[in-house]
Amino acid sequence: MAPGSSNEKNTDDGQASKENFIHLCNPHLEKMKEDILYHFALGTGTHDFPSLFGDVKFVCVGGSPSRMKAFIAYIAEELGLGTPGCDYPNICAGTDRYAMYKVGPVLSVSHGMGIPSISIMLHELIKLLYHAKCSDITIIRIGTSGGIGLKPGSVVITRQSVDATFKPQLEQVVLGRTVIRSTNLDEQLAKDLMQCSKEIGQFNTVIGNTMCTLDFYEGQGRLDGAICLYDEEEKLQYLKNAYESGVRNIEMESSVFAAMCNLSGLKAAVVCVTLLNRLEGDQISSPHDVLVEYQKRPQKLVGYFIKKSLGKV
Amino acid sequence: MAPGSSNEKNTDDGQASKENFIHLCNPHLEKMKEDILYHFALGTGTHDFPSLFGDVKFVCVGGSPSRMKAFIAYIAEELGLGTPGCDYPNICAGTDRYAMYKVGPVLSVSHGMGIPSISIMLHELIKLLYHAKCSDITIIRIGTSGGIGLKPGSVVITRQSVDATFKPQLEQVVLGRTVIRSTNLDEQLAKDLMQCSKEIGQFNTVIGNTMCTLDFYEGQGRLDGAICLYDEEEKLQYLKNAYESGVRNIEMESSVFAAMCNLSGLKAAVVCVTLLNRLEGDQISSPHDVLVEYQKRPQKLVGYFIKKSLGKV
Numbered sequence: 315m316a317p318g319s320s321n322e323k324n325t326d327d328g329q330a331s332k333e334n335f336i337h338l339c340n341p342h343l344e345k346m347k348e349d350i351l352y353h354f355a356l357g358t359g360t361h362d363f364p365s366l367f368g369d370v371k372f373v374c375v376g377g378s379p380s381r382m383k384a385f386i387a388y389i390a391e392e393l394g395l396g397t398p399g400c401d402y403p404n405i406c407a408g409t410d411r412y413a414m415y416k417v418g419p420v421l422s423v424s425h426g427m428g429i430p431s432i433s434i435m436l437h438e439l440i441k442l443l444y445h446a447k448c449s450d451i452t453i454i455r456i457g458t459s460g461g462i463g464l465k466p467g468s469v470v471i472t473r474q475s476v477d478a479t480f481k482p483q484l485e486q487v488v489l490g491r492t493v494i495r496s497t498n499l500d501e502q503l504a505k506d507l508m509q510c511s512k513e514i515g516q517f518n519t520v521i522g523n524t525m526c527t528l529d530f531y532e533g534q535g536r537l538d539g540a541i542c543l544y545d546e547e548e549k550l551q552y553l554k555n556a557y558e559s560g561v562r563n564i565e566m567e568s569s570v571f572a573a574m575c576n577l578s579g580l581k582a583a584v585v586c587v588t589l590l591n592r593l594e595g596d597q598i599s600s601p602h603d604v605l606v607e608y609q610k611r612p613q614k615l616v617g618y619f620i621k622k623s624l625g626k627v
Numbered sequence: 628m629a630p631g632s633s634n635e636k637n638t639d640d641g642q643a644s645k646e647n648f649i650h651l652c653n654p655h656l657e658k659m660k661e662d663i664l665y666h667f668a669l670g671t672g673t674h675d676f677p678s679l680f681g682d683v684k685f686v687c688v689g690g691s692p693s694r695m696k697a698f699i700a701y702i703a704e705e706l707g708l709g710t711p712g713c714d715y716p717n718i719c720a721g722t723d724r725y726a727m728y729k730v731g732p733v734l735s736v737s738h739g740m741g742i743p744s745i746s747i748m749l750h751e752l753i754k755l756l757y758h759a760k761c762s763d764i765t766i767i768r769i770g771t772s773g774g775i776g777l778k779p780g781s782v783v784i785t786r787q788s789v790d791a792t793f794k795p796q797l798e799q800v801v802l803g804r805t806v807i808r809s810t811n812l813d814e815q816l817a818k819d820l821m822q823c824s825k826e827i828g829q830f831n832t833v834i835g836n837t838m839c840t841l842d843f844y845e846g847q848g849r850l851d852g853a854i855c856l857y858d859e860e861e862k863l864q865y866l867k868n869a870y871e872s873g874v875r876n877i878e879m880e881s882s883v884f885a886a887m888c889n890l891s892g893l894k895a896a897v898v899c900v901t902l903l904n905r906l907e908g909d910q911i912s913s914p915h916d917v918l919v920e921y922q923k924r925p926q927k928l929v930g931y932f933i934k935k936s937l938g939k940v
Contacts, residue, residue: 340855349851352911353740353843380723386849410693412741427666427724428743432831434843439852476799487791488845489857489865528841530666530747541890542653544802552802566743577854581815598665614757 333449337579344360351438355408358445372421372620373453379413379424385613386415386422392617393418432567436574453575454583456612459565461588462557467608469517471504472524472584475568482557485571497572503583510619517611522562524584526569534564536596553592563588585612646762650892664751668721671758680759684732685933686766692737699728699735705930706731722922745880747755748835749887766888767896769925772878774901775870780921782830785837785897788881793872797882810885816896823932830924835875839882847877849909866905876901898925
């Protein structure tokens with residue numbers, strides 16, 4: 315049986331259980347004596363991955379390192395695994411490319427901004443989980459986004475991640491040739507998260523499509539970048555077309571996140587708060603404390619989901 | 628005369644001088660009362676840009692925040708503007724998206740990894756320089772890269788930034804439509820930097836093409852990512868084709884850097900050290916202290932160039 319595929323094994327109590335291991339789509343890795351995860355400053359020759367990460371079941375990723383640090387403190391308290399005010403060490407302290415924190419079964423990792431930045435992180439994260447022999451992983455991106463036709467502060471659980479032409483796919487260039495990958499996410503996980511939001515009942519949450527772009531300004535039809543060669547009418551028409559196709563928010567990482575998790579057999583979801591309604595403007599001008607509270611909403615929702623999954627609600 | 632175009636003015640000594648202001652390709656900005664540079668946590672309503680940044684003449688950008696902090700300390704000492712061990716405050720302390728430092732006429736800004744990440748930063752940086760009424764700016768990306776056919780530690784000054792099919796262009800998607808932009812860089816500036824490297828005489832430096840990709844693993848033909856669906860022969864053929872087309876190194880930001888600086892009238896160069904020779908492997912496995920020394924080489928070269936430009940060599 316190939317490593318990473320589903321595996322029947324006998325558990326201690328004699329029952330057969332089905333565990334989902336990471337599906338590694340790379341036959342070359344088997345031949346490597348050591349694997350250096352350069353952008354994490356971790357390596358199989360220097361770190362014991364199974365003992366460091368073997369018990370991970372939930373991975374939460376987000377752009378900002380400080381937000382991912384705040385999340386680990388929050389989830390630790392929620393799960394009764396931490397003490398208030400306790401400081402969590404950055405597992406990737408040897409580099410400033412990404413930050414990583416862990417408490418119990420939860421790993422929290424930053425990924426920077428944009429498809430290339432999250433893609434580097436995911437390559438190394440998927441290898442980390444594989445080397446650590448993790449199984450039954452749920453991975454959720456908790457992020458920020460621009461909303462379309464939603465009240466600012468609304469949370470969007472992504473049904474499909476679509477590109478700038480509203481297609482549910484990712485074009486990637488591999489050895490100079492374009493390949494198209496599916497950006498499907500786990501339908502049941504999205505529904506479970508929606509149910510959690512209803513149970514919390516604290517903020518507006520919808521399931522909708524998420525448009526993933528390569529640029530924040532021109533790529534999202536903003537009028538306030540250093541370069542803008544279209545007018546307001548063209549911009550609004552584009553955003554309305556997006557809305558009509560089912561898009562409810564715009565961000566910059568979901569498509570490659572969905573594509574890579576798909577290929578690696580990871581159950582994945584994207585949960586982003588909307589910081590503004592793009593039909594009403596481009597600048598993120600809400601007061602700092604309002605934005606801070608908005609950014610906590612995906613954390614609250616995913617925190618509740620993890621607690622519930624662990625039978626602690 | 629349009630703002631941002633060249634402007635004849637009388638200087639104090641009565642001579643006419645030609646100053647190059649930022650060329651802002653966005654007519655909408657004139658109508659905005661206030662401009663919030665969200666990812667810098669700076670705004671024209673809260674910060675006095677001309678007094679904070681009006682004297683900037685050199686902007687150095689690089690992926691890692693700690694490297695850009697190290698650079699400002701280095702250049703301060705080189706220019707006799709700092710005291711050893713002095714701490715430079717992060718101008719963007721209100722956010723963890725980017726870090727920014729300034730000493731005298733030099734601004735040092737981090738941009739994260741990948742085209743989308745540097746593109747957000749450049750939109751806001753170009754607007755910052757415009758609002759500050761800066762003129763005669765030289766902007767240089769100092770980064771790390773994978774080399775092709777070069778001894779590790781060699782420095783590449785980019786002649787042209789090319790895409791994954793070796794074309795000197797950037798495809799961008801604007802309102803769902805693909806636009807093609809030129810990735811030309813300043814030829815004279817590249818030559819001046821090459822001359823500086825000869826004068827320093829401390830490391831191998833070449834002028835060559837730089838391939839800019841959207842992914843570090845599959846996009847650069849690596850065999851050690853979480854996903855790899857090609858074999859070693861296909862990989863080596865691709866890298867050899869790149870070499871034959873004039874590519875000497877591969878990184879992930881130069882194309883949009885060149886395209887945006889071009890459109891905004893900024894004199895721009897890309898100077899990257901190569902951390903490994905990709906014809907010999909994929910993993911960055913040199914000892915930490917060797918890599919740290921390599922990463923200082925673009926800083927040394929650009930530091931020397933700035934000193935020379937200011938008549939301090």
